[in-house]
Amino acid sequence: MYDILALAAANLISPIILFFALGFAAAMARSDLSVPEAIAKGMSLYLLLAIGFKGGASVAAHGVDATLILSLIAGVILSFILPFVAFGLLRKLTGLSVIDAAAVAAHYGSISIVTFVAASSVLSSAGIVAEGYMVAVAAAMEAPAILSALWLVARASGSLGQTRGRMDPGLLREILLNGSIVLLIGSFAIGAITGQQGLAKIEAFIVAPFQGVLCLFLLDMGLVAGRGLRQARGLLRPGVFAFGVLMPLIGASLGLAAGLLLGLSAGGVVLMMTLSASASYIAVPAAMRVALPEANPAIYLTLALGITFPFNLTLGIPIYMAVAQAVTGG
Template sequence: MEMLALAATNLTSPVVLFFVLGFAAALARSDLSVPEAVAKGISLYLLLAIGFKGGAGVAASGLDARLAASLLAGVILSAAIPFVAYALLRAMTRLDATNAAAVAAHYGSISIVTFVAMTSLLDGRGIAYEGYMVAVAAAMEAPAILSALFITARAGSADKPMDRELMREVMLNGSIVLLTGAFAIGWITGEAGLERIAPFIVAPFQGVLCFFLLDMGLIAARGLRGSAKSLSGRVIAFGILMPLIGAAFGLVTGWLLGLSTGGIAILTTLSASASYIAVPAAMRVALPQANPGIYLTLSLGVTFPFNLTVGLALYLTLAQMIGG
């Protein structure tokens, strides 16, 4: 079966195996760790490389109505999915409105590392995709946060309204600024600019990604180990079910937009992923009473490993079926 073969290939890729190494090391209580400054530097490198290559790709292909439609669709997906996630959480679990809204925000936003893993999978299989999908990823970061705050306000549980300072925190989040800024620079300089810095952002990319996934494995396992009491079986089940629901929205949307097979796979992956960088930072400001042991551990310790090991192969297989 094609999907099983694809899953096996993905599971034995260096990226996934380094994640497994970090996860296993943390579960075994090894003292292996990545210094925080190094991890931050790697994150910045990945965002810069992703954004620049995406901008150069748009410069090469040019602007069209499909780009504008894809950006709009990404914003709508990011804003709408938290409402679905919130309703599902309230039906499946005993989480209060604040914690349910905080978790829901993570599932409307995106995981940039899951996005990178899918693009790496596509590149490895020679499957083309639209370069502007990195701009769609950037556009899907913030709307989910606004939806979560709207949900908590409606539920009467918001301590902090969406004021100017909070809007600034959301829109000027470092990951969004670097991703969109690098995208703009790549767009301005085009393929000539990409060629000039290719030795820095192309050749080392896979190796740096492996190092980053090692750190993610360590963080995910330690989060699970430390927050096990906060995660009931139903909450964990949500962390596996919700990506599949989000993927269905992304899959249909990508098909309606007329994206390529690779583009559909990426939009499906974005809709199925859960943020663990931008949204946790915003939730600490907007909903300080929400429990990070629930929302961060669920997105990073449950959904991220599921997507990395099982989801990517499934999403690509579905994209190939629907996109031809």
């Protein structure tokens, strides 16, 4: 327990967390502080490119092996399973409709790439090495949860005549060609092809500025989370709030089991736990607007971005690190 509290305290005073807290506090205080949308988009593209390229270069140095393939398979399986766990928990803790519960569940089967980047940054600061191919696992976990959520709605459509999930070729194409997925996978592939020599050529661009860009990006995320939470206070009933904290812990437990079965390093286990504990607020909301337009965006965005995202940044990642190090001895 002391180790967890010490890690949480160290994480809370790190620049990336403090900039998130600054943005959150500014939004709650109704400050006019803002980050232009074009700049926020540019920072998002930079972070995806940097983390993808570095992961690909790491794989080039490591080589493709059975653990990499099994990790990808495990990630896909987790992404399929987690929405069913989330859906069941939501139906017990909240009074959400089938559609709203399924839409929320999709977010908790997919991943938050920013939470993944933050966890990678914390690991790097602590001198803990993780498998570079976890970036590929993150990309593989983006879409399967959406299919699970649509299946949940389709299963209920027999008793709810107007309830339906729509999966057509256009939606599938939108999911698979989502900009974040394309850039993450593409930069990962380029990093894998060019290897350490390619990384050395652009190291000054994707390594040194990374922490500073992440701080500014999390300032913007704090502003977005604070404004969303302020506007949706009426939706935060006790059961909904409890879900936003409990589900990450359940997901992290499943990620821990998967990481241990795969024989990942302590850093790899932390990242698998983080991916399983996070909730999407980019790719999945875009898909839900098309597939389940009846679902209330205020509910799933407030949960993913206003509750689970801050929880993971402030307390979740230190907990996952402490547990992973204790279990693996790393």
